[in-house]
Amino acid sequence: MSAPQLTAGPPPAAPDLALTAPQPAIQGRSRTGSSRLRALDGLRLLAALMVAAYHFGGRDGEISQAWGGSPADQFPTAAPLFAYGCLGVQIFFVISGFVICLSGWGRTLRAFVASRISRLYPAYWAAILLVTAVFALPWVAYKALPPSEVLTNLTMLQQPLGVDRVLGVCWTLWAEMRFYALFALCVILPGATRGRVVLFCAGWTLAAALAQTAHEPLLDTVLMPEYAPYFIGGIGLYLLHRYGARDPIAWAIVLVSWLIGQHYAVERLWHSASVDAFSYRSTTGIIAVITLGFALVAAVALGKLHWANWRWLTVAGALTYPFYLVHEHLGWVAVRALHHSLGLPSYATLILTVGLMLLLAWVLHRFVERPLTPVLKRAIDPRR
Template structure:
């Protein structure tokens, strides 16, 4: 699973460096399509790494929340997500101040809102371009916590949740209510649901109902991905995408996690994959904007070739991700988790201890009644 995570992150990274225009073109000085004509034709599909992430997330969240209370689930998510996220906000903002020609810094008020990870519903611009996926993940966590974790994760509750979420996602297209769409996320729900069902298959074994949920999720997911990423009428696109390639990559997302669920990849337990998996989250957060800074400096200022710049930019982001993991995530994450748990235990109401009952007073037996002496009338 760690290997799949770093692969998905590298797919997204390749998309941001060679598979799109806009700020990427500004960073290179030329369109990546001209610099990497063959690579860019593949890099345009790298954005589907997000869908791979969502299937993995459904699997991992169901696994990690099993047997945990709602409080434990909340503390694990906060301590896992926020330390590296705050570090990425600080680093990207600092880079924008040093070299605003690549990306201009946001006003202080908007930057501070970004620290909450709630900038999208508030309507504030994002410091990190990729953090829109964190808002999607946060809504998934909230739904899963309220409907499953709150009462305890069980097979039955996860199955009911998967079925109800799928139905709600499908019906939201008919209802056309923006709030409902924002809550049930019809375009992303199938990927999370598929991951949840695949974890149940991993835990309990193959089951026709569970494979039916996975198949339905795959059918819906490939449709939403194709609608979002392929437009047959589009002409002014960076590189045209094939609907068949989109279908193939979505199928890979479900198939690779299914292989893990069935134990087919059990022997792939190389130690470096665990290390690479630990770098995935900080690398994902920083690679976009900071990578554009690196590309501009290495290619346009220092004159390195495009190929060397691409490799050096990816490598430097991996090194920086390791530093964030080593210096921020490892010391700060567990400390936040312990502090939150300690405070929760301190604030937890305790039942008053009843006063011990008084010892029973022994009851002495009553003396026998005197036996009347008959009066014999004189001595």
């Protein structure tokens, strides 16, 4: 059985590990001085755990084979809640808009590209090879993709090239890459200023809406109407963080982005109640989760969560990206071994599987990301 081509997903984003508030601009002020935004690290891991809950207990499909039956039967009470976990991707995209604006402000184009490539690729390459190797084992129920397709996946461009994905979740990375490209060309290259960022947000919002009416595939690919409001909303929240809460234009960006974002979330993820459907998400529930995501990032932006400054949140943030990459497919293998083969109870299997994936994420961070990220960054931008 090959890796699936559809996952719910979202976003995760893979922002810089250093979520440190910048020095304030002349016109504004930083909300947290030079302190690290550790609450944002914790929020990233929370979004990743939401997606994991969805993948393991909030949908049908490949995971049913691992459980030996529908996850709805394994988690009769929690499965309806797990079904909302896919909205963790939208929260990821809001965080990504915030962090990319934060980390990209004042950087040269070359430095920005070096930071993005060195942040995304080391753990991604390791996850591709690891999942392929595990799926190639004769006693694993899932089959690896052919070598040519695996090699193409190493570019992270498999989706536009029409190649099957080794990692189902990597579709969100393709959305992230397009966001980075737009931000780099429109903001980083000419130089980040408040006016230019505001113009970028307004222009992208309008262009995305027009692309939606044009029904032109190329415009949809470039402008991403259904994901744009989350990235733009995150940028608006960063403007509030940088220039203060008395910025009506930044609030307008956030408000319009939330209004459009909840529309796309409901349109894509709501379905009418049916006995034939695995899960049912209400419009109220979807709007509530999207609103909570915006509100939590806003709380970080405005300094309301500065008290959440525990050091372990930094570790949580560091584990988020590798965990997001490996948890789904290797989680199938773990669930099948623990529940289907060893007979552990469903909730014990779920908790242990998540714990094992977090442990694996730590290994990838410690032995892949930490040594390779600075090497790759210096290779791309030796002037640093």
